[in-house]
Amino acid sequence: MSSPPHCEMPLPVTPMELYEKVALQGGTVRLLKSNKAPKNVVNLWNSLPQEEIDAAVKELLALKMDYKTLTGQEYKVGIPPTNSTPANNNSLATAEDDGDIVDPWTVQTTNAKGVDYDKLIVRFGSSKIDQELINRMEQVTGQKAHRFFRRGIFFSHRDMHQILDAYEMKKSFYLYTGRGPSSEAMHMGHLIPFIFTKWLQDVFDVPLVIQLTDDEKYLWKDITLEQAYYYAVENAKDIIACGFDINKTFIFSDLDYMGQSPGFYQNVVKIQKHVTFNQVKGIFGFGDSDCIGKISFPAIQAAPSFSTSFPHIFNGQKDIQCLIPCAIDQDPYFRMTRDVAPRIGYPKPALLHSVFFPALQGAQTKMSASDSNSSIFLTDTPKQIKTKINKHAFSGGKDTIEEHQQFGGNCEVDVSYMYLTFFLEDDEKLEKIRQDYSSGKLLTGELKKILIETLQPIIAEHQLRRKQVTNETVKQFMTPRKLVFDF
Amino acid sequence: MSSPPHCEMPLPVTPMELYEKVALQGGTVRLLKSNKAPKNVVNLWNSLPQEEIDAAVKELLALKMDYKTLTGQEYKVGIPPTNSTPANNNSLATAEDDGDIVDPWTVQTTNAKGVDYDKLIVRFGSSKIDQELINRMEQVTGQKAHRFFRRGIFFSHRDMHQILDAYEMKKSFYLYTGRGPSSEAMHMGHLIPFIFTKWLQDVFDVPLVIQLTDDEKYLWKDITLEQAYYYAVENAKDIIACGFDINKTFIFSDLDYMGQSPGFYQNVVKIQKHVTFNQVKGIFGFGDSDCIGKISFPAIQAAPSFSTSFPHIFNGQKDIQCLIPCAIDQDPYFRMTRDVAPRIGYPKPALLHSVFFPALQGAQTKMSASDSNSSIFLTDTPKQIKTKINKHAFSGGKDTIEEHQQFGGNCEVDVSYMYLTFFLEDDEKLEKIRQDYSSGKLLTGELKKILIETLQPIIAEHQLRRKQVTNETVKQFMTPRKLVFDF
Numbered sequence: 004m005s006s007p008p009h010c011e012m013p014l015p016v017t018p019m020e021l022y023e024k025v026a027l028q029g030g031t032v033r034l035l036k037s038n039k040a041p042k043n044v045v046n047l048w049n050s051l052p053q054e055e056i057d058a059a060v061k062e063l064l065a066l067k068m069d070y071k072t073l074t075g076q077e078y079k080v081g082i083p084p085t086n087s088t089p090a091n092n093n094s095l096a097t098a099e100d101d102g103d104i105v106d107p108w109t110v111q112t113t114n115a116k117g118v119d120y121d122k123l124i125v126r127f128g129s130s131k132i133d134q135e136l137i138n139r140m141e142q143v144t145g146q147k148a149h150r151f152f153r154r155g156i157f158f159s160h161r162d163m164h165q166i167l168d169a170y171e172m173k174k175s176f177y178l179y180t181g182r183g184p185s186s187e188a189m190h191m192g193h194l195i196p197f198i199f200t201k202w203l204q205d206v207f208d209v210p211l212v213i214q215l216t217d218d219e220k221y222l223w224k225d226i227t228l229e230q231a232y233y234y235a236v237e238n239a240k241d242i243i244a245c246g247f248d249i250n251k252t253f254i255f256s257d258l259d260y261m262g263q264s265p266g267f268y269q270n271v272v273k274i275q276k277h278v279t280f281n282q283v284k285g286i287f288g289f290g291d292s293d294c295i296g297k298i299s300f301p302a303i304q305a306a307p308s309f310s311t312s313f314p315h316i317f318n319g320q321k322d323i324q325c326l327i328p329c330a331i332d333q334d335p336y337f338r339m340t341r342d343v344a345p346r347i348g349y350p351k352p353a354l355l356h357s358v359f360f361p362a363l364q365g366a367q368t369k370m371s372a373s374d375s376n377s378s379i380f381l382t383d384t385p386k387q388i389k390t391k392i393n394k395h396a397f398s399g400g401k402d403t404i405e406e407h408q409q410f411g412g413n414c415e416v417d418v419s420y421m422y423l424t425f426f427l428e429d430d431e432k433l434e435k436i437r438q439d440y441s442s443g444k445l446l447t448g449e450l451k452k453i454l455i456e457t458l459q460p461i462i463a464e465h466q467l468r469r470k471q472v473t474n475e476t477v478k479q480f481m482t483p484r485k486l487v488f489d490f
Numbered sequence: 491m492s493s494p495p496h497c498e499m500p501l502p503v504t505p506m507e508l509y510e511k512v513a514l515q516g517g518t519v520r521l522l523k524s525n526k527a528p529k530n531v532v533n534l535w536n537s538l539p540q541e542e543i544d545a546a547v548k549e550l551l552a553l554k555m556d557y558k559t560l561t562g563q564e565y566k567v568g569i570p571p572t573n574s575t576p577a578n579n580n581s582l583a584t585a586e587d588d589g590d591i592v593d594p595w596t597v598q599t600t601n602a603k604g605v606d607y608d609k610l611i612v613r614f615g616s617s618k619i620d621q622e623l624i625n626r627m628e629q630v631t632g633q634k635a636h637r638f639f640r641r642g643i644f645f646s647h648r649d650m651h652q653i654l655d656a657y658e659m660k661k662s663f664y665l666y667t668g669r670g671p672s673s674e675a676m677h678m679g680h681l682i683p684f685i686f687t688k689w690l691q692d693v694f695d696v697p698l699v700i701q702l703t704d705d706e707k708y709l710w711k712d713i714t715l716e717q718a719y720y721y722a723v724e725n726a727k728d729i730i731a732c733g734f735d736i737n738k739t740f741i742f743s744d745l746d747y748m749g750q751s752p753g754f755y756q757n758v759v760k761i762q763k764h765v766t767f768n769q770v771k772g773i774f775g776f777g778d779s780d781c782i783g784k785i786s787f788p789a790i791q792a793a794p795s796f797s798t799s800f801p802h803i804f805n806g807q808k809d810i811q812c813l814i815p816c817a818i819d820q821d822p823y824f825r826m827t828r829d830v831a832p833r834i835g836y837p838k839p840a841l842l843h844s845v846f847f848p849a850l851q852g853a854q855t856k857m858s859a860s861d862s863n864s865s866i867f868l869t870d871t872p873k874q875i876k877t878k879i880n881k882h883a884f885s886g887g888k889d890t891i892e893e894h895q896q897f898g899g900n901c902e903v904d905v906s907y908m909y910l911t912f913f914l915e916d917d918e919k920l921e922k923i924r925q926d927y928s929s930g931k932l933l934t935g936e937l938k939k940i941l942i943e944t945l946q947p948i949i950a951e952h953q954l955r956r957k958q959v960t961n962e963t964v965k966q967f968m969t970p971r972k973l974v975f976d977f
Contacts, residue, residue, distance in 0.1 A: 218755075218759050221759060221763065222759065222762070222763050228756055228759070228760065258752060258755065258756055258759070259752055261748065261749070261752065261755040262748070262749065262750065262751045262752030262753065262754060262755045262756075263749065263750075263752070264749045265745060265746055265748065265749030265750070266749065267749060268705075268745065268748040268749045268755070269715055269745055269749075272705050272708060272709065272715070272745070272783055273715065275709070275781060275782050275783030275786065276708065276709050276781050276783045277781065278781060278782050279778070279779050279780060279781050279782065280767065280776075280777075280778045280779070280780060280781075280782060280785055281778045281779055283782055284778065289767075290767075291766070291767045291768045291771065292766050292767070292768055293766060293767060294762060294763050294764065294765060294766050294767075295762045295765050295766065295767060295770055295785050295786045295788070295789065296759055296762030296763045296765075296786065296789075298767055298782050298785055298786065299762065299782045299783065299785065299786035301782075302782065302783075
């Protein structure tokens, strides 16, 4: 068949060609945005009209959509297309307006400030952690709210008031968090839920279970069971180094613990009976060509939300409520869990959601354990920390000292400043830094120096504590046993 | 829109109306067939032309197809349509030519002689157990072949020659069989794989594992986990009463054992990584509205085919081949298992397939544990056995003594005769019964009397042995432990 002479047929395009086009356009958008003042600042110097940036972003989004249509995969920076068949990816978990993509496997935004979390709260149907809740927590516990609460790092919740109601009535609950051990190397972002969970455990004095989903990593990655389990044990050492109380904490690998407690498997089967393929397709975007392990996995992450999964801790009691601190991308698992809970006679778990820890290159993505320059690793030396921050931390400062002093830096996109909000405890000091950087008084190099000097001792102390974690200690934490609480 | 005046619109029909139409037509076909001589007998007396029967069967099959289209369910005798949504039931497991339906949940044929097993061998791609294999087995083991071999009751196999090759070279293997504990009540048909497996264990002197899929029954039936587990333990008593050697046999409930051995779960995950939803859809006919527990269950029935699922027995050795005696309807699970095995570094299990044990009403269906008159239960009294056989056992005899003596009975459809092929050990006696019944010398009442007198002591002895099985004995059989074999 011949095509009409005036209508040029599009050239056939391969997934790799399209991948490269998206990458190129992504670079263009970043370049345009880096030359642009933040929205809230009077635009005196910016030679780029907003329209030009908007058009470039629009083009980028269109290319990404083409890419997804052609390959069935989300475009991911640095990850070329694979040969897998297009997935039927109509995921409800994916929040895709404005280019934000948030699900357990992808977090991506084209906005340098990061994902729009207020919109995420609306989309996911959770509640904002507002000042009222923070005040109530301080009142109930008699403790100052953690800086992650004060600074909106844990920003969203489900049923936290219920937990506090119960706590006020001396009714216990338990904490559950976890980690997917995809490699030996953990970075600073991985610490966020654990730092916060340790604080919650100290404040509320409740049992804590930590799930290492080595089975998930085996199912999703090209690694052996043995590798996945090895990563689980290595990661457990970093988790233990966060200072958890061995008498109040049970850490478990799925591959191990599934074979150690019939209660866990029995809850998995109960959940699996009450969730259809249609549901996991909707929630997680699974397709017909996904393996049955992936399809049934959500039940395994859901099961620790129910106290009967830990008979040695809760003595068979089935009504101990669970509170789950986690990054917001894990919420789809627990929306599913909360849907199933009443149907199998268990209380719904409550949740506390955190924002994502930004990559050094900017808040557009989560840090990646596979790109050593995207993150500060827990194994980095003081020198590596210094070099990485100086070289890779995306700056909200201006190109020249003169410009910076005249117009000020942009804390909203500056990664060094963002990192300080996570790790600098002193509120007043942080506020002073923000003012000085925004006004241009504090230069980018100086800001980076403050961050370097903040992180170096934190990492060094972590490394020291981790060194003290023996295999014997790991074994103790990972042995199913009664904790100090009586149920 | 109006329809053309000459084209009568079909009346709207409800699933229940269609169900009743199919049931009615099924009765018609049975009636026609019962008045017809067997194909191989010269037709002197039959007033019904074959065409009339063929037309009735054709009509029945068309109605069944309509029923399936309307309801998404297979028509099953005595089971009215439910409200579940139509399944995407394009199962490869289902062998549906000639009205034969064979998959793990449905066995049905419109032929009074039962399922056409030769066709099943072709469809399933297995091998016939021929005289050569039987001779070889007798030669290798030095034992006379079991009557189930001699009479074609175990009729099909996969890789049995491989097992014998290995056995000749003093390389061990192990036996694996199982049962889905859907109720407390087991019937005689349920004993077939266990009687045969006990014989195999005695002859080959190898370890045996017996899986009770209480998780499967929980997923498929409207029962609680506790009920499913209770049925598993009760069924274990009947299984133990078959005479298995406690030092060579491990019986396990999935709900129990999954939480007792990480090796089992780790194999489940390995299998689940290598089977897609598309594959289980093709093999088992699962649909999008099936729960994720059903979708992932096949891996749980597959896992005991690999010796690493039982580290306490096989000491971590991963190359001990498995031989699975089972009814042919379970083959889809093990076709899947054999497909996965080499991809995860394990030997493919070998199989021995049995025919189905016919219901008292005829070989069209398997016995049903839910219809007490369709089967002889292991709990039946001598009187109940007598009454059931006299009243319900489908007869291949003629309507009057005179006709019977003149034309002879039809052993091919006579259930009493079929039951004797399963339970009467003496070949010569059985052959004499066949000849006398076919010639009309032996009357139906006399044949039934022989069956009654054969089964009464078998059941009575089973009941006696079962009474001796204490909870303590069950516990011992079901405790993960080393058996007498050294690996």
